[in-house]
């Protein structure tokens with residue numbers, strides 16, 4: 001089972017994505033936010049319809065640059081808005097949380113970091129409560145904001161600007177994978193602690209994507225790929 005994660009579309013199509021999806025057998029496309037560039041919401045359906053046309057399922061979380069109504073637009077396009085949701089999908093279980101911790105730019109989808117912590121904690125704790133440990137699943141936390149002080153939140157000027165709330169929740173619950181976005185220049189894959197792989201695909205227009213190939217409920221491979229190769 002293969003998942004492809006992309007991020008930070010900012011209203012710009014990339015034909016290389018569609019070509020890639022037509023040539024590769026991808027089950028699920030994950031979009032980790034900033035589908036639009038502060039709207040318009042019409043773009044969401046146009047963009048997601050093309051992906052669905054490649055015979056893939058699509059799940060997405062909102063980014064801080066997406067306007068109000070983004071989750072409705074995602075759901076109406078035929079995709080699923082994963083924000084604050086838990087979904088089992090094949091050998092994976094997906095947890096979603098969109099938006100970002102506050103930025104200097106006063107964007108629409110900003111959330112105080114202690115609130116992010118509380119809500120991501122609740123999401124992951126809910127699953128821990130109902131989880132059947134006999135059935136192993138690759139746990140994938142899908143966020144827009146990257147965890148603080150990692151490879152995935154480093155700006156060009158050398159500052160770490162990710163979410164401390166997301167980092168703390170990852171330390172506490174150790175999901176298998178965290179796919180994020182938000183920091184366009186931080187296209188990277190690294191590890192937090194001994195368990196969690198963190199990956200930021202970078203901006204879609206730069207052809208970055210993250211490929212997750214799940215063999216079964218516990219074995220998987222993760223890599224950053226280029227859609228134009």
Ligand SMILES: [Zn+2]
Nearest residue numbers: 034063064182
């Ligand atoms: Zn963002």
